[in-house]
Amino acid sequence: MKIAGRYVTGGQVAGQFLLLFLVVIWTLPTVGLLISSLRDKDQLIASGWWSALSSTEITNQGRTGTADDQVETAGGYEIAGNLLPEDSPAEIGFWSDNINDITAYEAGQSAPVDDTGAMTVNADGSYSWVSPEPFTLERGERVFYQAFVPPIFTLDNYREVLASEGIGRAFINTATVAIPATIIPILIAAFCAYAFTWMSFPGRNWLFAIVVGLLVVPLQMSLIPLLRLYNDVGATFGVEAKSYLGIWLAHTGFGLPLAIYLLRNYIGSLPRDLIESAKVDGATHFHIFTRLVMPLSVPALASFAIFQFLWVWNDLLVALVFLSKREDQIVLTSQLRELLGSRGDNWEILTSGAFISMIVPLLVFFALQRYFVRGLTAGSVKG
Amino acid sequence: MASQLIGAVIAIVLGIGFSLFYFAGTNWALDHWLGDRSDAAGNRVSRAHRRESIRPWLFIAPALLILGVYLVYPVVETLRLSFFDDTGEGFVGLANYIWAFQDGEFLLAIRNNLMWLIIVPSASTGLGLLIATLADRVPWGTVAKSLIFMPMAISFVGASVIWKFVYDYRGPDAEQIGILNAIVVSLGGDPVHWISLPFWNNLFLMVILIWIQTPFAMVIFSAALRGVPMDTIEAARIDGAKPVQIFFKVVLPQIMSTVVVVWTTITIIVLKIFDIVLAMTNGQWNTEVLANLMYDWMFRGGGDFGRGSTIAIVIMVAVIPIMIWNIRRFQKEEGMR
Numbered sequence: 001m002k003i004a005g006r007y008v009t010g011g012q013v014a015g016q017f018l019l020l021f022l023v024v025i026w027t028l029p030t031v032g033l034l035i036s037s038l039r040d041k042d043q044l045i046a047s048g049w050w051s052a053l054s055s056t057e058i059t060n061q062g063r064t065g066t067a068d069d070q071v072e073t074a075g076g077y078e079i080a081g082n083l084l085p086e087d088s089p090a091e092i093g094f095w096s097d098n099i100n101d102i103t104a105y106e107a108g109q110s111a112p113v114d115d116t117g118a119m120t121v122n123a124d125g126s127y128s129w130v131s132p133e134p135f136t137l138e139r140g141e142r143v144f145y146q147a148f149v150p151p152i153f154t155l156d157n158y159r160e161v162l163a164s165e166g167i168g169r170a171f172i173n174t175a176t177v178a179i180p181a182t183i184i185p186i187l188i189a190a191f192c193a194y195a196f197t198w199m200s201f202p203g204r205n206w207l208f209a210i211v212v213g214l215l216v217v218p219l220q221m222s223l224i225p226l227l228r229l230y231n232d233v234g235a236t237f238g239v240e241a242k243s244y245l246g247i248w249l250a251h252t253g254f255g256l257p258l259a260i261y262l263l264r265n266y267i268g269s270l271p272r273d274l275i276e277s278a279k280v281d282g283a284t285h286f287h288i289f290t291r292l293v294m295p296l297s298v299p300a301l302a303s304f305a306i307f308q309f310l311w312v313w314n315d316l317l318v319a320l321v322f323l324s325k326r327e328d329q330i331v332l333t334s335q336l337r338e339l340l341g342s343r344g345d346n347w348e349i350l351t352s353g354a355f356i357s358m359i360v361p362l363l364v365f366f367a368l369q370r371y372f373v374r375g376l377t378a379g380s381v382k383g
Numbered sequence: 384m385a386s387q388l389i390g391a392v393i394a395i396v397l398g399i400g401f402s403l404f405y406f407a408g409t410n411w412a413l414d415h416w417l418g419d420r421s422d423a424a425g426n427r428v429s430r431a432h433r434r435e436s437i438r439p440w441l442f443i444a445p446a447l448l449i450l451g452v453y454l455v456y457p458v459v460e461t462l463r464l465s466f467f468d469d470t471g472e473g474f475v476g477l478a479n480y481i482w483a484f485q486d487g488e489f490l491l492a493i494r495n496n497l498m499w500l501i502i503v504p505s506a507s508t509g510l511g512l513l514i515a516t517l518a519d520r521v522p523w524g525t526v527a528k529s530l531i532f533m534p535m536a537i538s539f540v541g542a543s544v545i546w547k548f549v550y551d552y553r554g555p556d557a558e559q560i561g562i563l564n565a566i567v568v569s570l571g572g573d574p575v576h577w578i579s580l581p582f583w584n585n586l587f588l589m590v591i592l593i594w595i596q597t598p599f600a601m602v603i604f605s606a607a608l609r610g611v612p613m614d615t616i617e618a619a620r621i622d623g624a625k626p627v628q629i630f631f632k633v634v635l636p637q638i639m640s641t642v643v644v645v646w647t648t649i650t651i652i653v654l655k656i657f658d659i660v661l662a663m664t665n666g667q668w669n670t671e672v673l674a675n676l677m678y679d680w681m682f683r684g685g686g687d688f689g690r691g692s693t694i695a696i697v698i699m700v701a702v703i704p705i706m707i708w709n710i711r712r713f714q715k716e717e718g719m720r
Contacts, residue, residue: 192446253453314538
């Protein structure tokens with residue numbers, strides 16, 4: 001077979017289709033979430049997101065005016081108005097005064113209603129009910145209709161979730177956790193990694209072997225002892241056991257093994273001659289580190305920073321244990337999980353909330369993918 | 384809120400400032416107090432040796448301190464607590480372990496964790512390898528990889544929301560807004576409440592983790608495949624080997640060590656799987672896993688630290704072989720340096 005001027009075997013075509021299929025599976029769920037979060041909330045529950053571009057069919061009812069609203073005309077009396085809610089983009093297709101037969105009349109058709117005169121309901125929802133005799137009804141007549149609503153895309157869901165579902169505040173809280181928890185470990189890890197690479201001291205190899213071992217220690221091992229420790233510290237010094245300082249330090253501790261491991265591998269790959277000649281020139285380790293090694297290690301530092309930032313931003317477990325669920329401490333993942341429990345059927349809230357929680361990681365990720373991949377390749381042993 | 388942001392900024396400044404102050408200060412102090420000096424006879428005495436034997440410890444002290452408090456001490460303490468009662472005060476010997484292996488919920492969690500351990504790493508590794516191989520051969524491979532890569536940036540909770548929407552269930556009379564049930568209905572079937580479907584619901588939760596971990600495997604394999612020498616593949620092709628044969632007999636053996644690394648990395652993540660189960664079912668409908676059960680026991684009825692620690696130890700025991708293998712591998716690499 002020949003495609004675009006190149007000979008392609010059947011196997012290669014099959015391969016392309018298979019890859020295309022996999023790409024669709026990997027992107028479709030996220031696309032569905034994004035589209036849904038932008039849809040009108042009534043439409044979101046009425047039809048699947050894949051039909052977001054077609055009209056939604058709804059059935060509803062409206063009420064006419066009463067005898068007080070009638071006006072006298074040349075031929076008799078008329079009550080007029082609109083059945084649809086204000087500013088509704090819906091178009092009425094069928095209408096009826098009988099709930100059991102909603103599609104009795106087409107829009108624009110005239111029909112007798114309530115044995116008093118004839119009503120006409122138009123597609124735009126306006127109606128006119130005329131009668132030769134004066135109307136006496138005290139409550140408006142119910143009119144049922146089937147309408148088609150054109151697709152509505154709106155940012156209302158985002159407004160709602162940011163303002164009244166606590167996601168806006170949780171966003172700030174997450175940033176408060178993630179930024180210091182990313183920056184604090186870097187310097188500590190870099191000094192340590194340098195010492196492990198270019199300085200000799202007794203026990204160096206085995207200390208580093210311990211760091212490699214700690215890479216895979218499950219977080220679960222740390223939770224209970226640290227929870228107890230924090231409670232004791234809180235009780236002893238009369239401070240809150242659940243605090244931002246506590247979670248910054250916890251994330252620092254959990255991120256350090258990977259940071260040391262990544263940085264040591266990188267610093268170890270710098271040319272030995274460079275370090276040796278600086279030493280010959282009389283530079284101390286401190287100067288070699290700050291003036292030479294740190295600036296050269298920026299790519300590795302960036303890799304780790306992205307890794308740690310994504311990890312902390314997306315973390316749920318550490319936040320659940322070391323922060324409270326109070327409004328001023330709850331993070332995005334935790335808030336989202338609360339919403340899954342309490343507003344499980346309000347997809348307009350869940351989809352927009354989830355997307356807000358994903359925006360920052362996705363931006364970081366697409367902007368700095370190169371560094372991220374490098375960190376991933378180098379640190380693929382982390383637990 | 385403003386004070387909170389200011390607090391965070393102050394924390395960053397103080398954190399960095401304090402670290403800089405510590406490293407610069409201790410270095411200065413070391414050079415100052417242990418500087419070279421003249422002895423009684425007027426000869427200069429170098430104390431460089433003593434200085435340089437202390438300096439490394441100054442460099443690594445903060446890291447060792449934090450690692451000690453946040454990882455090493457807790458490992459020992461969790462082991463100790465697993466032999467104590469719910470408050471961590473009274474010694475109970477092996478009672479927690481005996482309880483665990485007679486507790487239906489715990490045994491269910493073990494069974495589920497084993498299923499996760501078999502299915503997720505193999506599926507993620509296999510699919511990752513498949514995608515990396517396919518993407519290598521097509522002109523739009525980079526775009527495909529970029530798109531498939533995306534779930535890696537999404538939190539487990541975010542992914543749970545995404546997939547809960549895919550699995551959404553409405554009654555048979557209602558319009559289905561979950562795509563999976565919409566497909567089932569359009570094929571003439573009845574909508575299914577996937578998340579409570581006995582046994583299979585575990586698989587539907589695993590799909591979420593496979594969806595997140597496959598891109599990881601794909602990236603690592605992409606890099607590894609680029610390292611496979613072209614002439615080995617060319618030689619096989621000239622000998623008349625088919626593409627599938629080339630893959631299994633020439634390429635795969637050369638990247639086997641990468642396959643093992645990817646497999647074990649995903650295995651460790653699977654052992655700790657928590658967020659997805661908590662967000663999707665919280666262990667209902669027989670989907671309990673160890674990490675969720677442990678979290679549950681940490682707070683259930685005021686918290687049972689003994690049982691929680693015991694479950695943590697069980698997870699740790701499963702990790703230990705990987706840990707030892709990791710350290711061995713590292714030491715072998717060091718030997719070759």
